[in-house]
Amino acid sequence: MxxxxxxxxxxxxxxxxxxxxxxxxxxxxxxxxxSSTTPTNPAPVANAGADKTITLPTNSVVLTGSGTDDGSIAGYSWSQVGTTPSTATLSGANTASLTASGLVAGTYTFALVVTDNLGKASAADQVVVTVNSTTTPTNPAPVANAGPDKTITLPTNSVVLTGSGTDDGSIKSYAWTQASGPSTATLSGVNTANLTASSLVSGSYVFSLTVTDNLDKASAADQVTVTVNPATTTPPPRARRYTG
Incomplete structure (x- = not known):
């Protein structure tokens, strides 16, 4: 044999x-x-989706996951990885779409595991959610313009200064002050665009204008110079000599 x-x-x-x-x-x-061979069942593959970023006050996010398998996906299981920066409130943890709410500023990681129709589970796939702090829009300061320098000559002893301001919003108020000078001028209209400075004497005066916008942000001061010349002295007429 x-x-x-x-x-x-x-x-x-x-x-x-x-x-x-x-x-x-x-x-x-x-x-x-x-030969008796039992066919193998490969594990399914989980996909937790793309990373996401939100900005407070938005404090919730929807994550859409999926799974692939040679059979079919029978179950989903979402979880939060760790408890930092806080423990999120999870809704739909056993569905393809997870809603995570109650989020605070920081970075969260969530994991998805899927199970196929034969009860075999996938490895976990993770997704990162970044929550940014509330962004406060900046308010640029307005710009004051005290106008061009001026010159007067005594006996004229007063001057009107016309100021203005520019802003991305609007100008709410004006504030004029005297910065320097040979005497203290009498000021009128210090909280308007137009300042009247009077009782001036010979010399050089500097006045400052500050404007405030509708969000109460003040500008830097802008200055204007007023030059007061002394009065012009006219010599007396010369006496004429007559000869007979």
Whole structure:
């Protein structure tokens, strides 16, 4: 008897009735091997979606996950990784779409695991949610313009200065002051765009204007110079000499 994979050879012999000669009666029997193999079930693959960024006061986010498998996805399981910066409130943790709310400024990580129709679970896939602090819009300061410098000559001893202001909103108020000068001028209209400075004497005066916008932000001061010249002295007429 000889055996090989797939075939078993058996030889039989019997004595003939005459002469003692062996005569084979069975030549071969084929034997087939049958292997029993259980098919493998590959694990599904979870996809927690793209990272997201929100800015307070928005404090919730919807995460849409998915899974792929050679069969079908039978279950979803979302969880928060860690408790920093706070423990989020989770809704829809056993569905494809998770709502995470009650978020504060910081970075959160959430994990998704999916299970296929044969009960096999995937590895966890993670998604990061960044929550930025509330952004306060900046309010640029307005710009004051005290107007061009002026010159007067005594006996004129008063001057009107016309100021203005520019802003991305609007100008709410004006404030004039005297910065320097040979005397203290009498000021009128210090909280308006137009300042009247009077009782001036010979010399140089500097006045400052500050404006405030509708959000109460003040400008830097802008200055204007007023030069007061002394009165021009006219010499008396010369006496005429008459000759007879």
């Amino acid at each position: 000889t055996a090989a994979d797939g075939t078993l050879n058996l030889a039989f012999s019997a004595l003939a009735s005459e002469g003692g000669v062996d005569n084979a009666k069975v030549s071969a029997i084929e034997v087939y091997s049958v």
